[in-house]
Amino acid sequence: MSTIIESPRQPQQRASKGRVNWEKYGWIYMRASGVLLIILIFGHLFVNLVQGDGIKAIDFAFVAGKYATPFWQIWDVVMLWLAMIHGSNGMRTIVNDYASNPTVRRILLGALLVAAAVLIVLGTLVVFTFDPCSTLIPADQALSFCPVP
Amino acid sequence: MSTATLDSPPAPAEAPIPTFTVTMMVRRFNPEVDEEPRWQDFDVELYPTDRVLDALHKIKWEQDGSLTFRRSCAHGVCGSDAMRINGRNRLACKTLMKDLDITKPIYVEAIKGLPLEKDLVVDMEPFFASYREVQPFLQASSKPDKERLQSATERARFDDTTKCILCAACTSSCPVFWTDGQYFGPAAIVNAHRFIFDSRDEASSVRLDILNDKEGVWRCRTTFNCSEACPRGIQVTQAIAEVKQAIMFGKR
Numbered sequence: 001m002s003t004i005i006e007s008p009r010q011p012q013q014r015a016s017k018g019r020v021n022w023e024k025y026g027w028i029y030m031r032a033s034g035v036l037l038i039i040l041i042f043g044h045l046f047v048n049l050v051q052g053d054g055i056k057a058i059d060f061a062f063v064a065g066k067y068a069t070p071f072w073q074i075w076d077v078v079m080l081w082l083a084m085i086h087g088s089n090g091m092r093t094i095v096n097d098y099a100s101n102p103t104v105r106r107i108l109l110g111a112l113l114v115a116a117a118v119l120i121v122l123g124t125l126v127v128f129t130f131d132p133c134s135t136l137i138p139a140d141q142a143l144s145f146c147p148v149p
Numbered sequence: 150m151s152t153a154t155l156d157s158p159p160a161p162a163e164a165p166i167p168t169f170t171v172t173m174m175v176r177r178f179n180p181e182v183d184e185e186p187r188w189q190d191f192d193v194e195l196y197p198t199d200r201v202l203d204a205l206h207k208i209k210w211e212q213d214g215s216l217t218f219r220r221s222c223a224h225g226v227c228g229s230d231a232m233r234i235n236g237r238n239r240l241a242c243k244t245l246m247k248d249l250d251i252t253k254p255i256y257v258e259a260i261k262g263l264p265l266e267k268d269l270v271v272d273m274e275p276f277f278a279s280y281r282e283v284q285p286f287l288q289a290s291s292k293p294d295k296e297r298l299q300s301a302t303e304r305a306r307f308d309d310t311t312k313c314i315l316c317a318a319c320t321s322s323c324p325v326f327w328t329d330g331q332y333f334g335p336a337a338i339v340n341a342h343r344f345i346f347d348s349r350d351e352a353s354s355v356r357l358d359i360l361n362d363k364e365g366v367w368r369c370r371t372t373f374n375c376s377e378a379c380p381r382g383i384q385v386t387q388a389i390a391e392v393k394q395a396i397m398f399g400k401r
Contacts (some may be wrong), residue, residue: 021361021362021363023361023363023365023367023368024367024396024397025364026398027393042297090279097324097325097328098328100328100329130181
């Protein structure tokens with residue numbers, strides 16, 4: 001009840017006019033991607049965990065099978081991009097709300113940007129360059145259709 | 150048809166109205182003495198029909214004249230005495246003692262998020278600064294000989310937001326406003342809404358532009374603290390959502 005909330009600074013000068021207003025597009029993006037993500041994530045969960053043999057069906061071959069079809073490649077990449085940007089943008093608003101020190105704020109926002117960018121690039125790379133017959137896989141675990149080295 | 154006459158028996162002597170003692174915990178701050186605000190308790194004898202403002206008056210008039218708070222009309226119209234009572238922003242003059250749990254102390258403190266000046270008085274300037282920024286006045290180019298006509302439907306469109314008394318209960322209950330005071334705050338948006346949706350006004354696009362800012366309506370997290378705090382029952386969060394809609398899709 002007696003939580004002390006520090007007095008805020010005086011309002012600063014508003015941003016100069018004429019700049020693109022990203023806050024509006026950020027706000028719209030959160031709503032739009034949220035709706036799409038509900039479909040994508042629950043579709044993903046249903047296909048992986050419920051359909052067919054359910055959770056027991058998941059193994060390397062299952063993932064390899066999914067990534068052999070462009071449909072699931074696109075599905076997973078869209079889900080990755082939407083979810084990563086949605087989550088990072090949400091974290092960004094939390095940082096903006098709570099990090100009052102400008103240096104701390106810049107560091108946190110930079111870390112968020114780097115984390116999101118690395119995960120998006122890495123994930124996209126994995127989905128499109130996935131090779132079920134990679135030579136890195138031990139011979140006894142290789143899939144049946146792969147050429148024997 | 151019978152009328153009351155002097156012959157009727159005198160009414161029985163009225164039983165004294167029961168009173169009770171309430172402990173008021175007031176968050177005091179004297180900038181000349183105190184480093185930090187401190188809680189002070191007062192025991193006050195009150196009627197159930199008394200309001201928190203009456204309790205504060207009793208303290209100021211009978212116990213400690215140095216207690217400082219704002220009040221003007223004392224009837225919920227001027228919006229001077231918004232304060233945080235038992236952790237909720239309300240008007241002291243509209244909060245009846247019987248509606249509070251008087252078995253426990255009643256905690257009264259200044260509204261949050263604005264610089265504390267003394268006891269229950271805060272510096273309202275940041276609040277009014279953001280109010281002024283939304284240009285809360287009618288802007289029309291025509292100069293009619295008589296009044297500007299408006300249909301009942303057009304008037305009803307913004308009726309809810311005309312009720313604002315600028316008490317700052319909403320803005321000082323908003324967690325986004327607490328964080329850094331950069332956000333316009335619900336009260337400024339409510340007063341912008343009042344003119345944006347007024348058919349007689351011609352500057353709504355200017356106001357929408359002002360509110361389509363980094364610190365504008367998009368910082369609203371729809372926590373509904375403002376709608377809950379408003380002593381006039383304005384649907385503040387809905388008004389903010391309508392301004393967001395107007396920025397995205399144009400006025401409707």
